């Protein structure tokens with residue numbers, strides 16, 4: 001039987017009907033179809049305090065997210081473009097990766113990380129995707145070749161939240177395949193006792 005990777009998603013906004021959250025949920029269903037397990041931390045679940053490097057106390061929600069990242073085989077980060085880069089909500093969540101510095105797999109090392117960037121136009125999507133990938137590199141992960149662009153000035157979702165834009169569907173499918181494939185390769189490669 002094929003290994004069932006654990007894929008964690010972080011993203012979205014606190015806005016009801018967040019497009020980046022919808023895209024993340026679609027991605028979750030795609031990886032599940034490919035045999036993976038998934039869990040996401042979205043919007044209001046990410047409203048924990050600003051990361052404090054000098055105080056080890058953590059909100060339970062922050063601890064749950066960090067524990068999930070620690071255990072995951074692959075990660076997906078989804079953010080809208082806010083003023084040309086990714087949102088502060090997501091940056092703060094990613095700052096908590098500092099709590100993984102002392103792990104046997106420090107920060108995000110050993111994991112494939114996919115990025116989904118949204119925006120009301122292409123320009124901020126490009127800069128947001130590039131910013132997310134810079135952070136992923138800094139955290140020692142393996143950014144996937146596919147990065148997904150959600151242009152909310154176009155019709156991307158239907159009324160039920162389903163992704164109806166064929167290009168976005170194809171990109172999310174390709175991203176799901178890359179995450180699951182890398183996680184399975186990595187699992188097969190990793191020596192076990």
Ligand SMILES: Cc1cc2nc3c(=O)[nH]c(=O)nc-3n(C[C@H](O)[C@H](O)[C@H](O)COP(=O)(O)O)c2cc1C
Nearest residue numbers: 013018019020080081082083084119120121124152
């Ligand atoms: C504070 C703020 C800043 C934004 N800045 C930009 C921007 O610089 N460029 C852009 O194309 N869209 C910008 N937007 C639009 C959002 O990126 C876009 O509406 C996105 O789809 C929102 O994501 P959500 O649906 O997940 O909430 C901004 C929206 C907000 C609320």
